[in-house]
Amino acid sequence: xPKRFYxxxxxxxxxxxxxxxxxxxxILADVLARYHKLFGAEVRFLTGVDEHGxxxxxxxxxxxxxxxxxxxxxxxxxxxxxTQLSIDYDVFFRTTHSQHKSFVQAVLTNLYAKxxxxxxxxxxxxxxxxxxxxxxxxxxxxxxPLCGRVVEHLTEKNYFFKMSAYQQWLIDWxxxxxxxxxxxxxxxxxxxxxxxPLADLCISRPKERLSWGIPLPFDESYVTYxxxxxxxxxxxATRIHPDAxxxxxxxxxxxxxxxxxxxxxxxxxxxxxxxxxxxxxxxxIFAHGxxxxxxxxxxxxxxxxxxxxxxxxxxxxDAFRYVLMREMTPGQDTNFSEEMFIxxxxxxxxxxxxxLYSRLAKLWEKFNCSSHPIDDQISxxxxxxxELASIFEMIFEKIKIDINAELKPNSAIxxxxxxxxxxxxxxxxxxxxxxxxxxxxxxxxxxxxxxxxLDLAATLLKPVMPSKMQELQNAIGMKDGIPHPQPxxxxxxxxxxxxxKMESHSxxxxxxxxEFSRFDLRIAEIIGADYVxxxxxxxxxxxxxxxxxxxxxxxxxxxxxxxxxxGKRIVVIANLKPTTLRGVLSxxxxxxxxxxxxxxxxQPDGDAPAGSKVK
Ligand code: MSP
Numbered sequence: 330x331p332k333r334f335y336x337x338x339x340x341x342x343x344x345x346x347x348x349x350x351x352x353x354x355x356i357l358a359d360v361l362a363r364y365h366k367l368f369g370a371e372v373r374f375l376t377g378v379d380e381h382g383x384x385x386x387x388x389x390x391x392x393x394x395x396x397x398x399x400x401x402x403x404x405x406x407x408x409x410x411x412t413q414l415s416i417d418y419d420v421f422f423r424t425t426h427s428q429h430k431s432f433v434q435a436v437l438t439n440l441y442a443k444x445x446x447x448x449x450x451x452x453x454x455x456x457x458x459x460x461x462x463x464x465x466x467x468x469x470x471x472x473x474p475l476c477g478r479v480v481e482h483l484t485e486k487n488y489f490f491k492m493s494a495y496q497q498w499l500i501d502w503x504x505x506x507x508x509x510x511x512x513x514x515x516x517x518x519x520x521x522x523x524x525x526p527l528a529d530l531c532i533s534r535p536k537e538r539l540s541w542g543i544p545l546p547f548d549e550s551y552v553t554y555x556x557x558x559x560x561x562x563x564x565x566a567t568r569i570h571p572d573a574x575x576x577x578x579x580x581x582x583x584x585x586x587x588x589x590x591x592x593x594x595x596x597x598x599x600x601x602x603x604x605x606x607x608x609x610x611x612x613x614i615f616a617h618g619x620x621x622x623x624x625x626x627x628x629x630x631x632x633x634x635x636x637x638x639x640x641x642x643x644x645x646x647d648a649f650r651y652v653l654m655r656e657m658t659p660g661q662d663t664n665f666s667e668e669m670f671i672x673x674x675x676x677x678x679x680x681x682x683x684x685l686y687s688r689l690a691k692l693w694e695k696f697n698c699s700s701h702p703i704d705d706q707i708s709x710x711x712x713x714x715x716e717l718a719s720i721f722e723m724i725f726e727k728i729k730i731d732i733n734a735e736l737k738p739n740s741a742i743x744x745x746x747x748x749x750x751x752x753x754x755x756x757x758x759x760x761x762x763x764x765x766x767x768x769x770x771x772x773x774x775x776x777x778x779x780x781x782x783l784d785l786a787a788t789l790l791k792p793v794m795p796s797k798m799q800e801l802q803n804a805i806g807m808k809d810g811i812p813h814p815q816p817x818x819x820x821x822x823x824x825x826x827x828x829x830k831m832e833s834h835s836x837x838x839x840x841x842x843x844e845f846s847r848f849d850l851r852i853a854e855i856i857g858a859d860y861v862x863x864x865x866x867x868x869x870x871x872x873x874x875x876x877x878x879x880x881x882x883x884x885x886x887x888x889x890x891x892x893x894x895x896g897k898r899i900v901v902i903a904n905l906k907p908t909t910l911r912g913v914l915s916x917x918x919x920x921x922x923x924x925x926x927x928x929x930x931x932q933p934d935g936d937a938p939a940g941s942k943v944k
Contacts, residue, residue, distance in 0.1 A: 375422065414650065581610060853939055
């Protein structure tokens with residue numbers, strides 16, 4: 330019986346359309362699912378959308394729609410985008426599916442009956458956008474530690490799931506299941522988190538505050554916390570989607586792919602929920618890193634999103650899939666820019682892969698190989714010393730390890746590309762354009778061999794680029810080991826960087842000298858420094874601008890103590906509109922560099938006099 334393989338993506342919130350981050354997880358899942366099919370497994374691939382909760386309600390009201398209508402609309406958008414990116418899922422899961430609601434309620438009823446859920450008065454700091462209560466100690470300068478926004482103090486009765494009771498069980502589970510959390514450093518992170526006492530999980534929201542959710546079966550005046558509802562999708566799908574070939578035997582899932590932002594919900598809440606309800610935890614939860622732009626994590630709030638369809642429309646969906654898969658080592662963060670995209674596209678797809686086909690097809694046509702017999706036994710100056718079948722076997726085995734054991738499609742791709750580059754090199758060594766005329770049959774045999782190799786490489790790359798590799802195989806037209814190439818196919822036209830209009834996300838906007846000269850940059854000396862009350866990151870500095878005294882507020886308190894700044898010369902923008910920060914007047918801004926960890930003030934060389942202009 331074929332091995333079962335059940336893979337999932339997170340269910341994305343329908344408060345916005347998917348960006349590159351969502352596309353990445355979904356493409357990664359699709360690529361892995363296709364490889365597992367190629368290896369002979371019986372695969373089920375689930376993706377979908379998370380439709381309940383405050384965020385969705387707010388997005389619906391902003392769009393002027395009823396929440397269900399908004400969800401229907403967004404689900405359609407997601408599906409259409411996934412189709413355009415060749416995502417071949419088995420189930421597109423929606424948490425508003427009526428059977429999912431019943432499933433969640435059945436689990437809740439069961440847990441409540443077993444005493445795993447209790448009600449209690451709860452007082453805490455609530456973050457509305459994240460729908461989370463925080464304890465005072467968790468707050469970050471009085472704000473939500475997750476999103477930095479304002480929190481409000483609330484006291485209310487709620488229902489709690491006894492998560493704390495299973496803390497030791499989970500620790501033991503992680504220790505005895507090496508593959509449960511991957512990569513390894515994330516496993517250590519979770520174990521680190523579990524060194525602190527685990528609190529019980531508030532799983533209800535009063536309906537008067539939030540009505541858009543699944544009602545608690547034992548108290549209709551509450552709805553279920555959106556994560557408790559959404560996580561259960563992975564399991565409920567195996568029960569409610571026989572239409573997609575699911576049976577309960579597909580549980581436990583083999584692989585939940587997630588981004589590192591949702592590690593705790595998946596590796597702590599979820600296994601405990603399952604265990605308490607009498608189900609096995611999933612086999613592996615793999616957290617990949619983030620796609621970053623020069624502004625940090627790519628997300629809409631950062632204003633630097635890459636819209637997957639924009640790139641796909643410009644360069645093809647398959648090229649987009651290829652570059653995302655090739656560039657990111659799952660687990661690590663990776664920067665996205667259109668320059669990076671084009672470089673990878675040109676080097677791998679246009680030069681190595683596309684060009685190989687064009688060269689082979691041209692030679693085939695030029696020497697009219699079709700009209701000469703292809704003789705595999707032939708020995709000639711073009712003879713190949715290695716058996717194709719064994720090379721293929723070797724690469725196939727390597728790829729299996731890359732995909733199954735290491736979860737590294739980037740290495741799988743690289744292994745195939747090494748083969749492609751090897752073929753290009755072989756062609757250089759044969760140099761049939763120099764000697765081709767001498768023995769056409771031998772040349773034809775060698776070219777046929779190269780076409781067969783390319784055809785096999787296309788099979789191996791098909792999970793990454795399903796349409797383009799099909800197109801390539803159609804063009805090669807392999808029949809019983811004999812190619813029938815179509816001339817003129819340009820699979821991946823080379824992109825000339827000079828002719829490309831870059832999207833704004835990928836290039837820092839250029840400024841003219843005139844624009845730059847509007848900034849009045851000056852040297853100043855710090856003559857006084859102190860903390861700003863209630864703002865842990867801010868310092869208030871008194872500065873001397875060559876006779877003129879000013880006060881500026883700077884976000885450097887975590888990198889410098891006030892005393893070490895006195896006497897330092899700095900660079901300030903002197904003509905910045907004055908503003909008030911935390912009630913303190915700021916008449917300018919200092920320049921500092923930052924690496925995300927700390928700030929470094931910019932200082933002039935030597936004794937550049939205070940007040941002098943920086944040009
Ligand atoms: N609805 C929850 C998940 C519930 S699963 C039962 C959620 N949704 S989300 O819309 O915010 O999607 C989060 C996921 O999107 C991340 O875990 C990751 O898979 C993907 N990404 C979002 N931004 C990302 C990047 N910048 N880079 C890579 N992936 C990131 O959380």
